[in-house]
Amino acid sequence: MTAMLNPADSGFLSALEARLPKGTLREVTPSYLEEPRGRYRGQAAAVARPGSVAEVSTILAAAHAARVPVIPYGGGTGLVGGQIAEAGPMPLLLSLERMNRVRDVDGPGNSIVVEAGMILADVQAAAERVDRLFPLSLASEGSCRIGGNLAANAGGINVIRYGNTRDLCLGLEAVFADGTVMHGLKRLRKDNTGYDLRHLLIGSEGTLGVITAASLRLFPRPTETATAMIAMRDVEAALSLLDRTRDAVGEAISAFELIHRQGLDFLTEKMPDVPQPLALEGEWIVLTELGGRGVSAALEKVLEAAFEAGEVTDAVIAQNAAQAQTLWDVRETIPEANRLVGGISSHDISLPVSDIPRFIGEAQAALTAFDPDLRINCFGHLGDGNLHYNVYPPKGRAKQEYDNAYDRIKTIVHDLTHAYDGSVSAEHGIGRLKTGDLETYGDPGKLMAMRAIKSALDPHGILNPGVILR
């Protein structure tokens, strides 16, 4: 569809400028054209920073009429290049950063209505001010924006209990490619009035419409929290601990993270100031957090039983919030240490939870057969079956030396994931990085229907061209 598009040239931009408040269109500064992993470098004719849904509608209607590509832009933290157009006719960036207000918050009703440009941490803080929890939490929460979280259906550490971003959304306001506005900021728990376009837009990565605001679910803040970092015998033991914990506290497991010692070694190497409270003899750690009445006592009992069964070799239970934060700092700085080491290939995959030990063994065997010196840092959200399976060069070697191995390594990991009926994009999305993987591993029937829907809602293909569907 790209062939039909026109660049955002000066004629288009000046006509659009005349229809918007002064200052809405600006020159693009470099930060809009970079992304965290440094894989892509973008281009754009200008950045539009609308202040209202009406202005978003004006911008899209103009782009639709002129067939100019538009790249919706949130916090710029996406890991699959969804916010970066490297090629094609020069696009217009559409940043939601100025639409960053809380429109309404209802503590007793457990809901909040926010604009798409709000920083995720600000949404969390607004919920806390009415003694509620907005549970979406991920490493980039200080800079990512809720519109981007919705567009990508972000996951993070609390999915096991509260679900993905889509599960936290009650309603959306959005603008379709031709400028048509959908007013759907309902705050209802049940609403069966036609097709669920909310869920269609969530996870569509800006290719079907631009989300401008959302009504979100809030939750009671757990009255008691228990956090522990636990050294495990092996991955099977970690799964057993998950079962034991679930048997004991049901849905009160807020997080259940798996960490490999390679991640701790990277931390020691690149970020030695981050304290590591647990001395580790074996390979695997679990970091778990429970929330609800009686969870501390329950966790102690669970750990005792797992210790007696030989599944747990050591554990640190946080005695207060500061200690809990120290444990979480380990988990949350691993991605930064990973970046400093420099990976050859990072994989955001998910698997049926019970298959994870076998998968880890087989993936390691396959990669070792390919090159016994590769280093693997496998960590992630065990409770969701979501692994960040990242492959690094041997110590002392640079990732650039392994550029030629990237495709082969990726194929080894993704083929095995697919064989286990897993997903090659668990929580990061497809973006521009994984369009080929989607074609390789996606269901042809689903792809056919996706293309039909894309053509129906964005007939000229102006919205984020090249993302999800090439």
Place this chain on the structure above:
Amino acid sequence: MTAMLNPADSGFLSALEARLPKGTLREVTPSYLEEPRGRYRGQAAAVARPGSVAEVSTILAAAHAARVPVIPYGGGTGLVGGQIAEAGPMPLLLSLERMNRVRDVDGPGNSIVVEAGMILADVQAAAERVDRLFPLSLASEGSCRIGGNLAANAGGINVIRYGNTRDLCLGLEAVFADGTVMHGLKRLRKDNTGYDLRHLLIGSEGTLGVITAASLRLFPRPTETATAMIAMRDVEAALSLLDRTRDAVGEAISAFELIHRQGLDFLTEKMPDVPQPLALEGEWIVLTELGGRGVSAALEKVLEAAFEAGEVTDAVIAQNAAQAQTLWDVRETIPEANRLVGGISSHDISLPVSDIPRFIGEAQAALTAFDPDLRINCFGHLGDGNLHYNVYPPKGRAKQEYDNAYDRIKTIVHDLTHAYDGSVSAEHGIGRLKTGDLETYGDPGKLMAMRAIKSALDPHGILNPGVILR
């Protein structure tokens, strides 16, 4: 789009019959053409009873080529006429009843894969056999089929804790209008690989595709359950009790139902054999069920505090499972008693939970102004903001005498619901009954996009014509 369709004539049927196993096509028996409320009487040329997804594909491909309307059929329990075509070119019924197997069940992995024709109660039983809970529960669970529950995004009594049907579904196998099969029976908790067609098909009431199988979430069975029927001072007190309970047990509230004494009076009148354990002086009852460690003690404390605050006037706490069932029997036979009384107009609405007391007051005032003798039975899922707001003729009068009042009563209730930013279809769907309401109250931008998607996925409009979009 109906104008383009052709009847399922003998030429079409015999050509199709030749491509299917003997006996797949049958004459239509009367039960397929009736629905629970007796509002519609259907027509069909034949019923197809495929045994596999391949046969469903064959049927739809033939109907698509011949432009013959197809009515997908589950358990026939829908309340909005979604399974009944009264007019238009003679359709083919497509019943999933023979596709009723469990394909896979994984207790430790908390998932089950079932075919669309399974009776809901059989899915619940299959989960119980592996010591797990499939929480979808509604009055018709003994005859409705899971494919219909998915197509309608059914709600029921456990939504407050476990969500609607869509929240219980991990993946779908479905067939699009042209016979293309989507293989999507993933069992993953996180999967961001393209548009979420699962959620688009769920709730589309057989107009975008035919669901043939689903992978569903299972849950641990609560180790301890507490059930109570509680006489409330008023509706505000019921909401206060909900808050108190949530503060005490968090997400462990499995059900929180509101019952009006009118429902009990109907029970006394029409089904006197159903025991009513609670003597009621006021107007409102709450029936609640909690599940999880320590919930019995927590419930007693909550009731004590609410009693002292004057919010609760009396309560019955079930001492065992049989007593709990007696309490639930009251709630679950009210719809049958309602049918025996015969309502003028039934409304399945939802509202922001905190607005419910005001809504109930205003709706009653508006209806009383219209006709002071009308009887109102308002009951439902208070925790979800979902009311079944049903209006009955005065005692001794027949609903037929009020046929002329139907439109006016419906408009009073729906206008007020809309003014509160509520939904005129909370859990029953649009079907053929509420297409006008959707046009009246639906967002124009959403309707535009819905029509575009319908045309894209079912260009000849063969799938359940007249449902959702006229």
